[in-house]
Amino acid sequence: MLAADGTPLKKSLARALRMQKMRALMLIAPLLIFVLISFIIPIGSMLFRSVENGIVAETLPLTVAELQNWDADSGELPDEPLYAAFVTDMVAAIEAKKHTRLGTRLNYEQTGMSSLFRKSGRKIKRMDPATDGPFKEQLIKVDKKWGEVETWAVIKAHSVKITNGYFLNAVDMQRTPDGAAPQPEDKRILIKLFQRTLIMSLIITASCIMLGYPVAWILANLPARTANVLMILVLLPFWTSLLVRTSAWKVMLQQQGVINEVLVWIGLVADDARLVMINNEFGTIVAMTHILLPFMILPMYSVMQTINPSYLRAAKSMGATNWTAFWRVYFPLSVPGIGAGSILVFILAIGYYITPEIVGGTKGVFISNRIAYHISSSLNWGLAAALGTILLAVVLILYWAYDKIVGIDNVKLG
């Protein structure tokens, strides 16, 4: 069958459709590029950073090649060729001012590497790899750590370009020449923080549901005029700075704070037994519930608005009590709102950083506080990326589980 201009109809239809698709693509192109640049690429680079470990092999290429011939388990020091290769590498690295970077990188794995590379660098700088050998004795004289098997074992264990070392660190383990091993007990903290983050986020989500549900119900069932005024009260916290709201909780909850003062004044609490409500889990839960509550109320409210009140009347006319009518009819219809609100609140909560930092004390800090430490203080971005990746994976798994149990098409924002 031919079209009017003589080309086959199938072909001409395909062309027309292709034009349409192109136009659609052009229309969404700005958004697509924006998402790509500001979202996909940063996440991709984070994922990559959590395994990337080129620095050892790039800074000490000859040494890493020589290390392949050396068995860390033999308990014997490597031989002269390795020391010579190391000096050659180091002289080049010092020239490029890269040896201290490598020291910082290895210090994450073995305490003392940072100063070992910094101090040795000052002396190795003066050696000439071509003429000053043999180097084994000389290096051990520069610092006795070069005469320890462990130093070389650490370099060997972390010489691979793609490493699982950061992920092992992120789950309180470490990479050793003999494979993965647990961290010493007194350094295990991250798993505990992951657990705490998840448990506290669940508690915060649950308290948001309990506080938010009645509010959303009232908002949905009041006349629009009154509801709109009350809505402003719900939205008001959104217009206040996060830091101001968090600091306000400090003023409220601290031992010389408003709540304790009132309780002491009316005699419920003795002056020397004031309640500790901040710098612990309780403070974090209260402050974060308050901050995240609007994210729960809004989806609930918009779903409840769509529930026809005549359903409840119908249930009652057929003999249901108030409770049965609510529980069997109204509540199931409002579940998609709870689902949407819970996902929003939960996902926001597990990534929260500044509120736990301010009111969390020691028992209320989250994994994100450790991520922040590794980004801004220790500069261990590989570990920070691994922690972030695990957090992302946890969210995706929970999302998947939610989809299996409740069903994601059972989530509505209105």
Added chain:
Amino acid sequence: MKTKLTALAVTTALVAPAAMAQEMTIVSWGGAYSKSQLKAYHEPYTAKTGVSIINDDSSAEAVAKLRAMNEAGNVTWDVVDVVAADAMRLCDEGLAMEIDPDTMLAAAPDGTSAADDFGDLLVSECFIPQIVYSTTFGYRTDLVGDTPPTKICDVFDTAAYPGKRSLEKRPINNMEWALLCDGVAKEDVYDVLATPEGQDQALAKLDTIKDDVIWWSAGADTPQLLADGEVIMGSTYNGRLFSVIEEQKQPVAMLWDAQVFDLDGWIIPAGLSEERQKQALDYIMFATDTQRLADQAKYISYGPARKSSAPLVGKHADLGIDMAPHMPTDPNNAKNTFLYNYEFWADYRDDIDAKFQAWLAK
């Protein structure tokens, strides 16, 4: 003010040789500290050269931001104010340029070379010291009874001084104080702390007051906690306590015993264009000379890093009180001091911090 400076900049630009950039970004801590730098360094420098200065209060996250800028290949900062430990980290990472004190810094008025004038305070090749500050304790005079604390170990004595204390939420300084009060001699502290047993010993000592501690993470926390009466004593930077005591007139006094000296100063980021680097060096040469460092002490109670500046320290610009007795380096305050060990903490910070955080979470 800003328009005035710009106007000045424009007029001087017309007469001054146009070799230098007319604008530079200087990063510092913000608050009273940046204000002291504005008065003592920036304003005279702008008046002298016509270069206008943009302040960026990002020092708290300077290390991470500089690394990100460096990776992106676009460093937008010209001079950055950081603590010495961060300067060392930046130098190790190749993110700060190395400084030759003899050619890049001004000599003292009496001809002493900059290297000798700063002396031991040049702790890293990239670091130009500016002030000596200390981390020390303040206490509420009305909440500690009739015998106010005089020794660092009073912090650990909850029987004599019941009530909460505030300590920084990191191992640095706390571990040293704990060991000092657990009978370790001052000169042995870092040797002991380098061993796992020593670290356990310090944590065990901290354990005795753990229930009475509020942990702070921002320098403003302790002054606020003291003012609210939430704690009876707490550690913070001496300049913050000065402002609580002398400017806000709170019932707080200093406990200088075993104060830990630390340094704050400038670095110049690596990878600046030649022109901007020249500009940054010109600023550094001006802002770290003897008179300028002494001037800063008129606005904030931190000690100038040059020996030659000490005799020039005068009165506070607004309060009119003598500043010398408020300096951490004043002989009366510095009877028993402790110097932050940079090499040690560069090595052990990550290791001990992990242990410290695990202990905190227990």
